[in-house]
Amino acid sequence: xxxxxxxxxxAAAAGAGLATAARAQGEPAIRWRMASSFPKSLDNIFxxxxxxxxxxxAITNGQFEIRxxxxxxxxxxxxxxxACGQGTVxxxxxxxxxxxxxxxxxxxxxxxxxxxxxxxxxxxxYFGGGLELTRELYKEHNTINFPAGNSGAQMGGWWRQEVGSxxxxxGRKVRIPGIAGEIMARLGAVPxxxxxxxxxxxxxxxxxxxxxxxxxxxxxxxxxxxVAPHYYFPGWWEGSSCLSFIVNLKEWAGLPPAYREAFETxxxxxxxxxxxxxxxxxxxxxxxxxxxxxKLHPYPKDVMTAALKAANELYEEEAATNPVxxxxxxxxxxxxxxxxxxxxxxxxxxxNFMAGQHLSxx
Amino acid sequence: xxxxxxxxxxAAAAGAGLATAARAQGEPAIRWRMASSFPKSLDNIFxxxxxxxxxxxAITNGQFEIRxxxxxxxxxxxxxxxACGQGTVxxxxxxxxxxxxxxxxxxxxxxxxxxxxxxxxxxxxYFGGGLELTRELYKEHNTINFPAGNSGAQMGGWWRQEVGSxxxxxGRKVRIPGIAGEIMARLGAVPxxxxxxxxxxxxxxxxxxxxxxxxxxxxxxxxxxxVAPHYYFPGWWEGSSCLSFIVNLKEWAGLPPAYREAFETxxxxxxxxxxxxxxxxxxxxxxxxxxxxxKLHPYPKDVMTAALKAANELYEEEAATNPVxxxxxxxxxxxxxxxxxxxxxxxxxxxNFMAGQHLSxx
Numbered sequence: 001x002x003x004x005x006x007x008x009x010x011a012a013a014a015g016a017g018l019a020t021a022a023r024a025q026g027e028p029a030i031r032w033r034m035a036s037s038f039p040k041s042l043d044n045i046f047x048x049x050x051x052x053x054x055x056x057x058a059i060t061n062g063q064f065e066i067r068x069x070x071x072x073x074x075x076x077x078x079x080x081x082x083a084c085g086q087g088t089v090x091x092x093x094x095x096x097x098x099x100x101x102x103x104x105x106x107x108x109x110x111x112x113x114x115x116x117x118x119x120x121x122x123x124x125x126y127f128g129g130g131l132e133l134t135r136e137l138y139k140e141h142n143t144i145n146f147p148a149g150n151s152g153a154q155m156g157g158w159w160r161q162e163v164g165s166x167x168x169x170x171g172r173k174v175r176i177p178g179i180a181g182e183i184m185a186r187l188g189a190v191p192x193x194x195x196x197x198x199x200x201x202x203x204x205x206x207x208x209x210x211x212x213x214x215x216x217x218x219x220x221x222x223x224x225x226x227v228a229p230h231y232y233f234p235g236w237w238e239g240s241s242c243l244s245f246i247v248n249l250k251e252w253a254g255l256p257p258a259y260r261e262a263f264e265t266x267x268x269x270x271x272x273x274x275x276x277x278x279x280x281x282x283x284x285x286x287x288x289x290x291x292x293x294x295k296l297h298p299y300p301k302d303v304m305t306a307a308l309k310a311a312n313e314l315y316e317e318e319a320a321t322n323p324v325x326x327x328x329x330x331x332x333x334x335x336x337x338x339x340x341x342x343x344x345x346x347x348x349x350x351x352n353f354m355a356g357q358h359l360s361x362x
Numbered sequence: 363x364x365x366x367x368x369x370x371x372x373a374a375a376a377g378a379g380l381a382t383a384a385r386a387q388g389e390p391a392i393r394w395r396m397a398s399s400f401p402k403s404l405d406n407i408f409x410x411x412x413x414x415x416x417x418x419x420a421i422t423n424g425q426f427e428i429r430x431x432x433x434x435x436x437x438x439x440x441x442x443x444x445a446c447g448q449g450t451v452x453x454x455x456x457x458x459x460x461x462x463x464x465x466x467x468x469x470x471x472x473x474x475x476x477x478x479x480x481x482x483x484x485x486x487x488y489f490g491g492g493l494e495l496t497r498e499l500y501k502e503h504n505t506i507n508f509p510a511g512n513s514g515a516q517m518g519g520w521w522r523q524e525v526g527s528x529x530x531x532x533g534r535k536v537r538i539p540g541i542a543g544e545i546m547a548r549l550g551a552v553p554x555x556x557x558x559x560x561x562x563x564x565x566x567x568x569x570x571x572x573x574x575x576x577x578x579x580x581x582x583x584x585x586x587x588x589v590a591p592h593y594y595f596p597g598w599w600e601g602s603s604c605l606s607f608i609v610n611l612k613e614w615a616g617l618p619p620a621y622r623e624a625f626e627t628x629x630x631x632x633x634x635x636x637x638x639x640x641x642x643x644x645x646x647x648x649x650x651x652x653x654x655x656x657k658l659h660p661y662p663k664d665v666m667t668a669a670l671k672a673a674n675e676l677y678e679e680e681a682a683t684n685p686v687x688x689x690x691x692x693x694x695x696x697x698x699x700x701x702x703x704x705x706x707x708x709x710x711x712x713x714n715f716m717a718g719q720h721l722s723x724x
Contacts (some may be wrong), residue, residue: 058623059421117713118481119514119641126635127642152481153708215708234712261420262624268631273488279481280489283704296707304715312722336716337723342645344717345658346515346577350596351479352714353666354698355706360674361699 085142149274154235157212175211180237447504511636516597519574537573542599
């Protein structure tokens with residue numbers, strides 16, 4: 001962070017009007033386009049990008065304007081990283097794990113199955129070396145990344161039939177992307193990759209047996225509960241799911257330092273606000289779903305245990321052949337261990353006690 | 363949030379130097395003093411105020427400078443609110459529950475025993491109506507508040523002797539402030555109010571039987587484990603403990619809008635970074651303490667249950683006679699209920715599963 005000495009002494013404060021006029025005359029007007037990997041309907045997520053844009057604009061008295069485009073408007077949702085790296089857009093809102101085809105280590109930026117919860121993810125990124133590591137990887141793709149929000153622990157998806165044990169996964173067609181899909185495959189399921197908009201008809205027709213999306217607030221809008229009434233938890237593949245803002249490196253370097261500071265600070269604000277928005281909106285959504293007859297189930301213990309085992313095996317295999325993944329894993333794995341050791345003590349003992357009480361709703 | 367149309371068209375970006383010069387000439391130079399309620403030794407907390415000051419300065423190219431003073435340097439730690447309201451300082455870093463002598467409703471801003479965890483507190487403040495409510499209260503004291511960080515769930519303090527049941531609390535002198543002290547008194551203990559610096563000798567001499575402070579990272583520095591080896595959890599009085607930045611209302615109104623935006627955004631950044639700092643630093647501190655022979659104990663179930671009952675009774679009594687507290691409580695209580703209902707599902711089932719596994723430390 002830059003610390004400049006004052007040119008103007010004293011604490012005399014001219015009016016805001018003067019400042020605005022001076023800024024408007026002297027400061028560079030910069031207009032950026034931000035490509036989001038998300039549709040507007042995921043309003044907690046898309047809204048966070050719009051919030052960042054509004055903040056940055058207001059902080060700079062309108063001089064630094066970022067226009068946010070939903071997935072597909074100017075860049076396909078899963079191509080935000082290359083589009084940003086190539087300079088098609090100056091910045092983006094995305095998630096690292098969309099790019100595991102380039103390097104599986106990208107998953108550390110957003111979520112690995114059986115990984116860190118939302119607070120732990122921030123602890124690792126901001127104070128555990130995670131941001132330095134993930135920035136090395138994004139740099140190879142000509143971008144710089146900023147933690148930009150989190151969904152919290154996601155739900156485990158919608159099933160047409162109940163899942164009684166790990167044997168029930170065999171041959172089931174499950175819409176689940178990425179590394180989670182690979183783990184499902186190791187458990188005998190058949191992972192499917194279909195866009196969000198195609199999930200409902202596929203579930204309805206029985207083309208697929210199950211689908212994961214996000215959590216109650218986002219899932220409710222797509223109506224999955226009408227065609228697949230069994231709602232499982234937790235989404236062990238996204239114990240938290242971290243978003244990223246990314247910026248083209250050359251554009252970043254060309255930005256006035258004060259604008260860079262504004263962008264980075266606003267990204268951190270988006271990070272804290274997004275999970276708060278999900279936390280506030282998920283409980284009433286889940287209550288509505290349950291009232292409509294949704295059946296809540298925890299994943300059977302043997303599914304959880306088998307999936308964790310498969311995940312650990314996958315990570316060890318990947319670390320053996322992928323040096324970037326190995327370096328990330330060597331930072332992340334002991335961090336995860338220490339986090340859950342500590343979590344058991346104050347945090348979980350408090351929240352679990354509270355969750356076990358008959359609290360009054362009114 | 364203000365949205366101004368652009369005076370200068372196009373996306374042409376002048377260099378950073380030009381912008382800096384223009385700002386230095388045309389913008390008001392503003393210097394504020396921030397009084398903190400905390401000593402520099404609580405570096406996660408005090409550092410968050412310094413981080414905000416550095417951010418705000420950098421975003422404004424050095425024009426808006428905030429100098430942070432530790433507790434007692436210019437304002438006593440527990441008088442930050444009146445000092446800020448009276449304009450002795452323009453802004454402060456504090457916690458609402460230091461001012462329950464003015465109104466017990468101030469506790470909702472930071473922590474009530476058996477209240478919300480850190481994520482829930484943010485959800486209530488940002489998206490559950492909490493910030494609107496607490497701002498009404500701060501406004502009566504000529505200030506405006508911004509969520510500014512959190513410790514996460516705190517530890518339950520250091521005891522010279524073990525606590526086997528609620529009967530063991532009878533007559534014990536416990537350094538514990540505020541509403542938590544009132545609840546301890548209802549359980550038969552004798553709450554003591556002594557400053558942090560006096561805790562160690564009081565514990566050593568046996569003038570007090572127990573003392574609560576924060577958590578492993580902060581507690582370790584004060585060395586309590588050498589004189590009171592029994593470390594209890596959780597700190598049921600601070601399942602999370604939220605900090606606030608406060609600003610004198612007249613100073614706030616006189617600030618250029620862009621500076622206000624910068625301050626508010628930087629406060630949100632402080633909010634997300636502080637809990638991440640605690641989460642990253644507490645686990646190794648606890649590991650060191652355990653290695654030095656500290657004995658970890660959960661509070662006995664009957665202590666937890668009796669304390670929750672006493673807390674609920676206290677809240678109902680206060681709500682019956684204090685209309686501000688009642689209004690806050692009517693918002694907070696159903697929110698707390700809904701939060702813990704939802705917490706049980708995805709978040710706790712994921713994190714508890716992980717905490718119960720034998721994860722590899724390397």
